[in-house]
Amino acid sequence: MKNPLLRIENLCKSFGEADVIKGVSFEVYPSEVIVVIGSSGTGKSTMLQCLNLLHRPSSGKIFLEDTEITAPGMNEDHVRRQMGMVFQEFNLFNHLNVLGNVTVGMTRVLKIPAAQAKEQAMAELSRVGLADHADKYPAQLSGGQKQRVGIARALGMNPKVMLFDEPTSALDPELTGEVLAVMQQLAADGMTMVIVSHEMGFAREVADRVIFMENGYIEEQGTPDQVFNTPKSDRTRAFLSVINRMEGV
Amino acid sequence: MEFLTSAADMMKFLIPGLGVTISVTAIALAIGCVFGAAMAVLRVYGGPVARTIALVYSILIRAVPVIVIIFILFFVISEVIDLTPFMSGAFALGFASGAYQTEIFRGAILSIPSGQMRAARGIGMSRFQAIRCIILPQAFRVAIPSLINEISLVLKDSSLVFVIGVPELLRRAQYASASTMEPLLAFGCAALFYMAMTLTLSKALEAVEKKFAVNF
Numbered sequence: 001m002k003n004p005l006l007r008i009e010n011l012c013k014s015f016g017e018a019d020v021i022k023g024v025s026f027e028v029y030p031s032e033v034i035v036v037i038g039s040s041g042t043g044k045s046t047m048l049q050c051l052n053l054l055h056r057p058s059s060g061k062i063f064l065e066d067t068e069i070t071a072p073g074m075n076e077d078h079v080r081r082q083m084g085m086v087f088q089e090f091n092l093f094n095h096l097n098v099l100g101n102v103t104v105g106m107t108r109v110l111k112i113p114a115a116q117a118k119e120q121a122m123a124e125l126s127r128v129g130l131a132d133h134a135d136k137y138p139a140q141l142s143g144g145q146k147q148r149v150g151i152a153r154a155l156g157m158n159p160k161v162m163l164f165d166e167p168t169s170a171l172d173p174e175l176t177g178e179v180l181a182v183m184q185q186l187a188a189d190g191m192t193m194v195i196v197s198h199e200m201g202f203a204r205e206v207a208d209r210v211i212f213m214e215n216g217y218i219e220e221q222g223t224p225d226q227v228f229n230t231p232k233s234d235r236t237r238a239f240l241s242v243i244n245r246m247e248g249v
Numbered sequence: 250m251e252f253l254t255s256a257a258d259m260m261k262f263l264i265p266g267l268g269v270t271i272s273v274t275a276i277a278l279a280i281g282c283v284f285g286a287a288m289a290v291l292r293v294y295g296g297p298v299a300r301t302i303a304l305v306y307s308i309l310i311r312a313v314p315v316i317v318i319i320f321i322l323f324f325v326i327s328e329v330i331d332l333t334p335f336m337s338g339a340f341a342l343g344f345a346s347g348a349y350q351t352e353i354f355r356g357a358i359l360s361i362p363s364g365q366m367r368a369a370r371g372i373g374m375s376r377f378q379a380i381r382c383i384i385l386p387q388a389f390r391v392a393i394p395s396l397i398n399e400i401s402l403v404l405k406d407s408s409l410v411f412v413i414g415v416p417e418l419l420r421r422a423q424y425a426s427a428s429t430m431e432p433l434l435a436f437g438c439a440a441l442f443y444m445a446m447t448l449t450l451s452k453a454l455e456a457v458e459k460k461f462a463v464n465f
Binding site: 052054077078080081082084085087089090091092093094095104105108109110153154157 | 362364365367368369370371372373374375378382383386387390
């Protein structure tokens with residue numbers, strides 16, 4: 001098997017007294033799509049934001065390719081540049097138009113010349129189907145469109161891995177489809193992705209591996225078929241039965 | 250000075266003062282804006298020492314009448330550094346306005362959702378880059394209505410520098426009043442000029458506000 005792109009070793013994160021992540025280890029291989037599921041408040045989002053150091057891990061190690069990014073003295077900005085992050089609440093830059101949202105990181109962070117950045121940004125916007133909306137401002141877009149801009153913004157940085165923090169949770173059900181379709185296309189293009197999501201259908205269809213998190217630990221992981229159809233852990237079974245009842249499966 | 254008996258002549262006499270008033274105001278606002286934005290950033294994002302310095306600046310300056318600051322600069326500081334009355338006045342007003350603008354910008358920065366900072370850091374921006382390219386441009390837009398108010402306050406406060414002999418609008422009006430014994434005409438014309446400036450400015454800035462409005 002190839003070398004892992006990301007290796008997480010015994011990651012822990014506490015906020016004051018509260019231990020949120022209590023020792024999580026897993027590996028992400030190139031072009032792999034991992035979907036992290038679990039109940040609210042089990043530390044999925046915190047874990048994801050630890051991966052690109054938006055939250056500084058309390059202990060444990062994270063390796064990006066062969067570099068330990070949690071090593072002291074590591075340039076965090078340089079690390080984050082290599083990982084795209086998509087947020088639940090989109091967090092588009094409200095004072096910039098769609099094109100500006102995608103190019104600002106390219107020109108300011110990667111120092112790509114404006115003309116070239118624009119060209120690349122338009123290519124990313126076409127990829128998410130929003131090239132026609134390049135001149136609009138975030139306030140003029142629907143939620144689904146905003147999230148696709150969020151994805152294009154992250155892709156513009158040409159990241160090694162994309163992290164998705166509940167990308168469809170803030171969307172109306174009818175708008176989630178367009179975002180999931182873009183993500184599915186990305187997966188098909190071979191992008192490495194770690195996705196925190198409640199979209200079980202999507203996980204089943206697109207994930208190479210599903211990780212079920214519970215109470216700050218990884219309770220169970222495996223292929224979608226293993227986790228969804230033959231869960232080993234009682235907690236996984238209980239969680240899935242609740243979800244299935246909600247989805248009316 | 251018989252030639253100052255008509256309103257038209259009086260206005261002609263006052264016009265050079267108008268230029269001085271506008272320059273003092275413009276310099277004061279520019280200084281205040283730089284100070285205010287910098288101090289606000291320190292208040293919100295600075296370490297304990299920087300935060301304290303910015304806080305003390307804002308509290309102390311706002312606790313002292315502007316005229317006292319003008320006197321301190323003119324009588325005390327200008328002994329050490331060579332400052333003309335004009336520059337003493339403009340700096341004093343700028344210093345004072347900076348304290349108020351600190352509070353304006355601080356409120357504006359705090360109103361920007363925290364996700365903006367996270368998203369900026371998420372694409373690899375440094376804290377400083379995120380503040381400069383993402384937070385401040387949005388905070389500035391949020392601050393525009395309060396800044397418009399501050400501009401008209403500074404414009405009117407600029408009349409205070411007449412006490413140190415800067416030949417601005419009020420100074421010239423007082424001079425004209427004393428020499429013609431026509432205070433109503435002199436100060437009435439000055440008042441008209443102040444009103445015209447304030448109203449024109451706020452109309453112009455409302456247009457700016459509309460142009461830069463951000464929707465969240």
